[in-house]
């Protein structure tokens with residue numbers, strides 16, 4: 001989808017989308033109503049369209065017109081418009097205007113594939129939103145929402161024999177008074193969209209394709225954006241003493257990898273902030289094998305690593321003025337003759353030993369070494385890890401909120417606010433000494449599972465044993481990274497959860 005910003009004008013052809021917050025026709029509404037000889041006003045009346053947000057009214061343009069469709073889209077929130085409202089509205093526009101699978105793709109139809117969007121919002125609402133500047137941002141966020149909705153993971157859909165896959169490029173033309181300002185507001189958002197779509201692609205990709213080495217290879221593409229990418233293979237990981245991470249991957253024929261991505265957008269001396277991702281490319285459970293139903297979902301068990309990669313893309317592409325490192329541990333958890341057994345004791349890079357009582361509690365083992373390494377090498381201002389860590393977080397919070405565990409109230413507040421604003425919400429869950437005790441074992445420094453209860457907290461507590469005196473937050477995204485409910489800006493199984501949230505977190509608190 002191409003995005004264009006132009007001075008507002010009624011289009012001569014294609015689809016015309018008019019954003020409005022009431023049933024009364026505004027400036028452009030009246031113009032188009034005249035052109036359609038009153039058809040628009042009649043439709044509004046007969047359909048009872050009131051301009052409420054996330055509602056729409058679609059009509060075929062009359063025969064004498066070159067326009068194909070006229071669509072009214074409601075924007076009335078009952079109050080101020082937030083960027084998120086506009087993004088969801090942009091998503092709605094993209095969904096209404098997506099050509100059907102069997103759409104004609106003649107040269108002419110292609111050329112006429114324009115969707116023109118105009119804003120018919122009374123000026124007092126725009127003024128309430130802070131005048132000119134906001135008006136341009138309105139359009140930029142509509143465009144972002146449209147891009148996110150437009151995302152598709154269709155690379156494995158082949159065309160019927162003898163036919164070429166139809167390739168329809170839509171042009172979304174947004175009419176704004178100040179196109180240059182709108183373009184400027186959209187520039188960073190376009191890169192955020194690309195980062196989110198990258199994360200979605202990684203999560204959606206099946207595990208026979210996205211193996212740990214393949215994932216690592218894909219991160220190298222970030223070098224083009226100025227990200228320094230290092231990939232460590234098993235020899236290096238052994239040298240570093242990462243016995244916890246390596247133990248998880250030892251049953252797989254795919255070699256484990258650790259990828260370190262660095263973006264330096266601020267002065268050389270500034271301590272970075274660090275993001276660490278769980279990248280289990282497939283989680284069978286290992287010898288503690290999972291039951292078959294829904295096991296295919298475990299191709300998304302690298303959702304944390306995907307979010308970190310997508311975030312690094314977004315930050316570097318938009319040239320964020322911050323120093324950021326992303327570290328992802330990539331492994332495949334398989335049962336085999338070489339797999340780790342329940343009862344095995346491994347030594348982590350930190351020197352602490354771990355008794356493996358369930359090989360399916362593998363994510364924490366990967367993160368233990370990744371967290372330790374990140375903290376030792378980079379001495380970051382703070383560390384945030386993302387992981388599809390526990391099924392228990394789904395039981396506690398469902399799929400609307402990610403679980404958040406942290407040793408810092410400040411970090412929690414920041415993540416909470418960013419999450420609210422971006423529509424990727426987090427909910428703080430408890431860490432406590434009593435949960436920590438639950439992972440003690442007589443045989444080693446700790447075991448990798450707690451008891452029956454508080455599974456997400458004991459997992460987080462395990463991670464905390466690898467965090468020294470540094471601000472840290474752990475986001476359990478098992479419920480939000482994949483298979484989450486569809487929304488106006490996401491129809492994909494892999495949601496890319498975390499990219500939008502953390503991009504905002506960085507821009508609001510670390511780029512000043």
Ligand code: BES
Pocket residue numbers: 283285297301358360361362363388389390391392449450455478479
């Ligand atoms: N990857 C899973 C967690 C998961 C479950 C993510 C469902 C998404 C959807 C994780 O590695 C796991 O298997 N956790 C176990 C831990 C248990 C063995 C202590 C779990 O949640 O059952």
Ligand code: MN
Pocket residue numbers: 283285359360361362363
């Ligand atoms: Mn597991």
Ligand code: ZN
Pocket residue numbers: 280283301360362363388389
């Ligand atoms: Zn897992």
